Amino acid sequence: xxxxxxxxxxxxxxxxxxxxxxxxxxxxxxxxxxxxxxxxxxxxxxxxxxxxxxxxxxxxxxxxxxxxxxxxxxxxxxxxxxxxxxxxxxxxxxxxxxxxxxxxxxxxxxxxxxxxxxxxxxxxxxxxxxxxxxxxxxxxxxxxxxxxxxxxxxxxxxxxxxxxxxxxxxxxxxxxxxxxxxxxxxxxxxxxxxxxxxxxxxxxxxxxxxxxxxxxxxxxxxxxxxxxxxxxxxxxxxxxxxxxxxxxxxxxxxxxxxxxxxxxxxxxxxxx
Numbered sequence: 001x002x003x004x005x006x007x008x009x010x011x012x013x014x015x016x017x018x019x020x021x022x023x024x025x026x027x028x029x030x031x032x033x034x035x036x037x038x039x040x041x042x043x044x045x046x047x048x049x050x051x052x053x054x055x056x057x058x059x060x061x062x063x064x065x066x067x068x069x070x071x072x073x074x075x076x077x078x079x080x081x082x083x084x085x086x087x088x089x090x091x092x093x094x095x096x097x098x099x100x101x102x103x104x105x106x107x108x109x110x111x112x113x114x115x116x117x118x119x120x121x122x123x124x125x126x127x128x129x130x131x132x133x134x135x136x137x138x139x140x141x142x143x144x145x146x147x148x149x150x151x152x153x154x155x156x157x158x159x160x161x162x163x164x165x166x167x168x169x170x171x172x173x174x175x176x177x178x179x180x181x182x183x184x185x186x187x188x189x190x191x192x193x194x195x196x197x198x199x200x201x202x203x204x205x206x207x208x209x210x211x212x213x214x215x216x217x218x219x220x221x222x223x224x225x226x227x228x229x230x231x232x233x234x235x236x237x238x239x240x241x242x243x244x245x246x247x248x249x250x251x252x253x254x255x256x257x258x259x260x261x262x263x264x265x266x267x268x269x270x271x272x
Contacts, residue, residue, distance in 0.1 A: 063091045065151050067159045068130070076164040076196045077139055078252035084124070085134040085161045087149035095152045097132040099123065102146040102160070109134065139165050168195035168253035172246070175258040180238045182264055190248030190256060192229035199250035202231040207244040238262045 068088035077083040089097055099109040099121075107115050109123045120143075124133040136143060144165040151157045173189045180186055192199060202223045204211050211233075212221045218236040223229070229250065235242055243262045249255040 063093070065089050065092050065095055065153060065157065067149075067151075067157070071159065073160065074162050074164065076166060078166055078168055078195065078197060079140050080138050081197060081252060083136045083139050083163055083165075085136065085147055085149075085163060087132045087134070087159055087161070088130050089132060089149075089151055090130055092130065092151070097125075098150045098152070099132075099134045100148040100150055102148055108147075134161075136163065139163065141165050141167060166194060166196055168199075168250065169193045170248045170250050170253045170256035172248050172256045172258040175256070177259040177261070179261045179263055180242075182239060182262055183237045186233070186235040186238045186242060186260060186262075188233040188246060188248075188258065188260075190231045190233070190250075192231075192250045192253050195229055195250075195252060197252065198225035198229045199252045201251050202229070203249045204231070204233045205245075205247040205249060206242070208247075240264060 066089070068090060071086050071088050075083050075085055085099075087097065087099075089095075096111050098107060098111075100107050108121045109115060112123055112125065114121060114123070120137040120139070122135040122137070124135055125131060132149065134147060134149070144163055147161045147163060149159045149161065169192070171191050171193060173191065188204075190202065190204075192202070202221075204221055211217075211219050220234040220236075221231065222234070223231040231248060231250070233246065233248075238260075240262050243260055245257055245259055247255050247257045
């Protein structure tokens with residue numbers, strides 16, 4: 001049946017409406033995608049700017065240096081035993097580390113340079129490490145005290161390290177005088193007290209002469225380092241020539257002395 005004009009007009013209007021709706025949907029989808037891409041691009045740009053800003057901060061040295069929290073602030077040694085004072089600085093950048101002796105405010109080191117007439121002070125540092133260690137060679141009692149590890153920030157940052165130099169004491173059991181019968185054994189025991197570290201050696205002296213190596217004369221020395229440093233002097237058959245002063249001389253302690261009298265036959269009867 002032939003369509004009437006009104007019907008043809010209505011059909012054309014419906015097609016146009018559908019076409020407009022389709023185009024509108026496509027435009028909306030395209031705009032949404034474009035907006036999403038824009039947001040992603042903006043996010044990436046902001047992240048890139050933050051990354052570059054962080055890199056600039058690190059390169060410019062804006063991160064403040066700080067001391068490693070695990071650094072020990074107490075170091076104990078004995079006279080003559082080299083001590084190492086630790087100082088670990090993170091993110092040092094272009095700053096400088098100095099060591100200062102607090103009791104007289106004497107600047108010992110600045111960076112790698114030494115500012116002391118004594119050769120006992122030295123800085124130990126490697127370029128690939130954060131450690132700036134102060135070495136104190138052959139420390140004595142007057143070297144004990146507080147030392148400052150200082151970083152040249154504004155204001156300056158400091159870490160204080162205490163060096164303890166403990167003087168150990170030696171004691172010979174049975175002193176100060178003992179009497180030994182001729183042909184009896186001399187057995188002397190020396191104990192090193194209050195020693196934070198064992199001695200490197202213990203020498204025995206008889207009338208100011210070292211006798212550690214006189215095995216051919218029947219002398220034997222045994223030294224035990226743990227748990228307590230103990231040294232024993234043994235002379236198998238004592239003779240009158242073995243009388244005299246004996247000294248126990250540890251490397252890290254004050255020496256101890258004892259007087260030994262080897263009695264002959266008549267003296268033994270007198271003492272009996």
